Amino acid sequence: MVNQKVLYDVMRHQEWVPPHSDEWYSQLGGKYNYPWKSEFEEPTAEMVLSQKIDSYVNENFRILDVGCGHGEFTYQWSSKVKEVVGIDVIEEFIYTANINKPSDSLRFITVNANEKVPFPDDYFDLVYSKKGPWISVYSEANRITKRGVLVIGLYHGGTDGGLRDLFPGLYHPMPVNPYDLEYISRKFEFDKSELTDFNIEVIEEVEYLSTPEDVLIKKCFGQNEALKAVAWKECLKDIEEIFYKNATSKGLKVINYYHLITARTKLG
Template sequence: MPKLLFDPMKHPDWIPPQTTAWYANLALETGGYKYPWKSVFDEPRAEVIFADKIAACLHENSRVLDVGCGHGEFTRTFACRAKEVVGIDAVEGYIASAKEGAAKSLTFLVMDAEEPLPFPVDSFDVVYTKKGPWLFHKGNDEGHRVIKPGGMALGLYHCGTDGGLRSHFPGLYSPLPDNYLGEIKAKFERQLSESNLQKVELQIFEEVEYLSRPEDVLIKKCFGQKETLKEVVWQECLKDVEEIFLRHATSRGLKVVNYHALMIGRAT
């Protein structure tokens, strides 16, 4: 039986990912939502697939809303493809980073997407989010209010990582539930059906990534956590992780699989 490694999620300093405190700590330490571990990917990457889907919806007069834009790196992809792209995020540190050197077609605003938005009715041709808030859920009419009739709503969500990662490092990573991908698909099917959008596409897909070094296993796990916790995890786990990594790594690194959900709907 593989050795059970230290579980950082049981440490009192653990910050649950994707919470307000987690985003605030990430912005404080890095100034943006940037993956700090080193890795290489098989093509196409999930973000490239998503960017292509968004680009296919654009024309030179398009107005675009990026919900939960982070530090704006992905938002900049569309600066020359649309008339205007507006990025909103609740974390001031992210928006401060996004505004640095922004093109004239880009606007970045500090804004809570769960609050009423200061945009007129039918403002945007495209509304998208990459791991951020989905504006078209029950009890929130803001998405439908600001998107134009026939406009496109797109969402990309990371749904976990495995591909052997969890069996290689038990304790540090927990097993995924049985029928995990089936449950994920059902969840996003419900979310899209409850959005009052015409379904265009729902896809659950895999992205293959190779972690470059043993410490990247720990960096991935502790993304967004405080330095004090990282010090504990490195002390408790690094030696064992190095041994396991060397046993299973390929010439490209340690193969892992990231699961993503892609939703596309059309406003009626």
């Protein structure tokens, strides 16, 4: 039976910072690693993205990772292609990516993707983004890529799988049906893009949160310590009761929805 008790809404706290805002990234302190513990069923959304990219690239490719973060995902292409360039607006991310890069075939630079990107015409053979910006840099995709190449984006479309019914107040109802592809098309402004051959694939990534605390850690990722202290005080006891009533042997099952978007640059 679904527990209907309304929990404390941390998003109404005066110090709540919208995720992916400049202040939110600043509070991460240059570390974008998920801090909660969980298990995933495979393939994960990132695995699906990797497989998609891997099916197209070869040793002569130059590829661009938009919103590369620390570069861990980007590193996997270092031995498979001619050159990999990762860009991100967060300087701390780029510093970490360059310090740890495994090969000189990789380079990482700080770039504001909302401005003109510093690459020559017809340079890249593939462009992708793992949860990074879509509309901004892809407005230049036709210039910086060769003709008719693939553009790929993986974007989070919300988490549910019963999570929002179990913890009302702490988690709100899904604002948008992740299978509403017309909405997704409008959100990413496909009609304004100069790209062609758009396709949207919905990925349901199954995750098992390991402990009651992980429910809160996931919700409060990127928030400050003062807000977290309030959340733990107001919510943890109720979360523990709900968690242990509904968790499996693997943990509490939730579903992360992702949209895998592909398109192509113009042929000429």
